[in-house]
Amino acid sequence: MPRVLSGIQPTGDVHLGNYLGAIRQWVEHQHHHDAYFCVVDLHALTVPRDPAHLRARTLETAQLLLAAGLDPSVCTLFVQSHRHEHAELAWVLQCVASIGELRRMTQFKDKAAREGEEAARVGLFTYPVLQAADILLYQADHVPVGDEQRQHLELCRDLAERFNHRYGEVFTVPEATVPAVGARIMDLQVPTMKMSKSSESPQGTISILDDPEVVTRKIKRAVTDTEAEVRYDPKDKPGVSNLLTILAAATGRSVEDAAAGYTQYGPLKADTAEAVVELLAPVRARYRELEVEKDAAAILAQGAAKAASVAAPTVTRAREAVGLLPRA
Numbered sequence: 077m078p079r080v081l082s083g084i085q086p087t088g089d090v091h092l093g094n095y096l097g098a099i100r101q102w103v104e105h106q107h108h109h110d111a112y113f114c115v116v117d118l119h120a121l122t123v124p125r126d127p128a129h130l131r132a133r134t135l136e137t138a139q140l141l142l143a144a145g146l147d148p149s150v151c152t153l154f155v156q157s158h159r160h161e162h163a164e165l166a167w168v169l170q171c172v173a174s175i176g177e178l179r180r181m182t183q184f185k186d187k188a189a190r191e192g193e194e195a196a197r198v199g200l201f202t203y204p205v206l207q208a209a210d211i212l213l214y215q216a217d218h219v220p221v222g223d224e225q226r227q228h229l230e231l232c233r234d235l236a237e238r239f240n241h242r243y244g245e246v247f248t249v250p251e252a253t254v255p256a257v258g259a260r261i262m263d264l265q266v267p268t269m270k271m272s273k274s275s276e277s278p279q280g281t282i283s284i285l286d287d288p289e290v291v292t293r294k295i296k297r298a299v300t301d302t303e304a305e306v307r308y309d310p311k312d313k314p315g316v317s318n319l320l321t322i323l324a325a326a327t328g329r330s331v332e333d334a335a336a337g338y339t340q341y342g343p344l345k346a347d348t349a350e351a352v353v354e355l356l357a358p359v360r361a362r363y364r365e366l367e368v369e370k371d372a373a374a375i376l377a378q379g380a381a382k383a384a385s386v387a388a389p390t391v392t393r394a395r396e397a398v399g400l401l402p403r404a
């Protein structure tokens with residue numbers, strides 16, 4: 077079976093973009109792949125965080141993934157820092173990556189531009205190398221992600237190829253799997269910006285656990301434009317195009333099909349809201365059940381043990397390849 081790996085940061089409320097861009101694919105993939113999914117808590121450290129909050133968020137994010145449909149009897153769900161191999165391989169790969177290629181990463185450039193490069197954590201700079209380690213450790217063939225992770229995946233492929241060329245074939249060179257519709261969900265209030273966990277726009281972000289009334293209100297208040305024409309045109313009509321994307325992704329259609337028949341924004345918003353509420357209802361319901369069960373910690377412990385069976389041999393091979401003395 078081909079292998080998949082993907083990850084999510086425990087840095088805020090999991091939102092509709094995460095769900096449509098990534099998580100929904102994971103749930104699908106787990107049945108046809110040897111599947112590994114991790115909550116990437118080490119990545120969350122690249123920005124200062126309250127320790128207790130990070131711990132709580134890590135567990136909560138895992139619970140949400142279970143509620144979304146990840147089934148620990150068919151996939152491996154774990155916390156990144158529970159496998160020390162991630163940090164270990166990241167170091168080796170940092171010695172393969174160049175400063176120039178990391179500087180070209182748009183996520184780093186954007187964050188550094190906003191917050192100033194001087195104060196940015198070194199971890200923010202080397203973040204994509206840790207991400208490459210996450211993927212290469214598991215010899216993943218496919219990496220299901222949203223659109224904005226494409227560049228990080230290209231870097232991961234480059235690092236794998238460079239390593240293999242220099243030290244011998246150790247890593248599988250992975251490919252990104254990006255959904256045809258929903259790979260880039262935008263903020264409802266600022267539709268030129270992607271929907272984001274760290275956004276300061278709560279009205280523009282739909283959390284997976286938002287009440288149906290809240291989802292409906294946010295979608296009804298979504299920013300559109302002053303024309304009254306329903307047409308998919310992300311450049312000139314970002315708000316309307318985002319609603320069409322959400323409607324299409326939620327109902328499993330193309331954006332063109334989703335747009336057919338609408339002449340006004342009101343009905344488009346009402347139907348989009350209904351489709352999203354329906355899409356998220358089972359996740360909310362299962363999350364409530366899981367909250368009572370509180371079994372996520374045990375599932376994560378099992379997941380970490382299963383992850384070791386792939387991660388440990390890969391690290392051993394990488395260590396040997398670069399010339400580190402074998403451990404006694």
Ligand code: TYM
Pocket residue numbers: 081082083084085086092093094095096097098099116119206207208210211219220221222223224225258259260261262270271272
């Ligand atoms: P993160 O936590 O920001 O997002 C998790 C997944 O959700 C996707 N996503 C979106 N998709 C559509 N529209 C959006 N607005 C949107 N926002 C987020 C992301 O593309 C991602 O697939 N660096 C990664 C986490 C990571 C990882 C990995 C991913 C760490 N190691 C190894 C894959 C493989 C991140 O910050 O994702």
